[in-house]
Amino acid sequence: MMQCYRTLLMLTLLLLTAACTSINSHQYGNGQMGNLVLVEPLPANMRSQMALARYNQILGQVELNDSQRADLLYQRGTLYDSVGLSGLAQFDFSMALKLKPDMAEAYNYLGIQHTQNREFIRAYESFDATLEIDPDHDYAYLNRGIALYYGGRPELAIDDLHQYHKKDEQDPYRVLWTFIAESEVDYEQARRNLADSRAQLPQENWATQLVDLYLGNISERKLLSGLLVGVENQRELANRLCEAYFYLGKYHVARGETAVASNYFKLSLSTNVFEFVEHRYARLELELIREDVLAGPRR
Incomplete structure (x- = not known):
């Protein structure tokens, strides 16, 4: 009887193992995503919440001139944005620009949010305004390049992303976004450019491994x-x-x-x-x- 029980238990374990392997293979493709690292989602930042309360109090109770109010609206908008309240952030940026139309960074934030909402024409206009006010605004080139990429204009995106990449050729993220846009136009040339850019990247930067993955130099599992x-x-x-x-x-x-x-x-x-x-x-x-x-x- 004991031998039969052991045999039955072994068969059950084998069937369960086979079932789990089958499920993992079906869902993740031959072991893909098999050794994932997970993190506890970041909680809402308490300091940001307290800062938002202070901004609300100041904006509601203190007499301010237009420039001061615009600056506070912009700062509150960045905090709203950092905790995922993009609608409130967009409202604050828009209000700040009405009071102070030369705030390049507010236009940049609005452009990002228009891109997320797939309002590409409005995004381009916002980034154009950013660069008109501040021609050296690095992130406006990145963000306009991304907007052009998602807006189906990769040829134009490449120009902006090249401009962004030239400012720091040792940044793996700049290399990756340039490759992502270039691969929409000419994949083989994009890979050659990616390999050339890889030579400039520091090995100690962990994100260089992402470039190595795209080049096929390391495996996803590694x-x-x-x-x-x-x-x-x-x-x-x-x-x-x-x-x-x-x-x-x-x-x-x-x-x-x-x-x-x-x-x-x-x-x-x-x-x-x-x-x-x-x-x-x-x-x-x-x-x-x-x-x-x-x-x-x-x-």
Whole structure:
């Protein structure tokens, strides 16, 4: 009887193991995403909440001139943006610009939010205004390049992203966004440019591994296994995972593996690092994937 029980138990365990392997293979494609690192989503920042309360009090009770009110509205808008309240942030930026029309940074923030909402013409106008006021505004070139990329104008996006990349050729993120846009125009040339840019990147920057992944120099599993190296706290981990999972999502979109890509974009969103470019556009990527599933590939 005992021998029969042991045999039955072994068969049950074997069946369960096979079932789990089958599920993982079906969902994640032969072990993809098999050694994920997860982070507790960042909580709402208490300091930001207290600062918002103070701004609300000052704006509601203190007599201010137009310039002072505009500056406070802008600062409150950046705090709203950092905790994910983009609608309130957009309202504050718009109000600040009515009072002080030469605030380049407020135009830049508005452009980002228009891009997230796929209001591309308004986004281009906002970034154009930013650069007209401040021609050396680095991030306006990045953000306008991203808007042009998502707006279906990759040729124009490349010009802006090249401009952004030239300001710091040792930044892996600048290299990646340039490649993402270039690959929409000429994939083989984009890979050659990516390989050339890789030579300028510092090995000690963890994000250089993302470029190596895109070049095929390292495996996805190796990249995932190294995500904890050098991380000292939960904030650093959340920041890193927000970035890593977004670019892994883009990597799988390019390979046509939209189910895996969707999971990575959702993981990027789950970090709650609202102010990062990668978090901002992970949701847009998910929208595009859903549209592609319904209408067929369009990118």
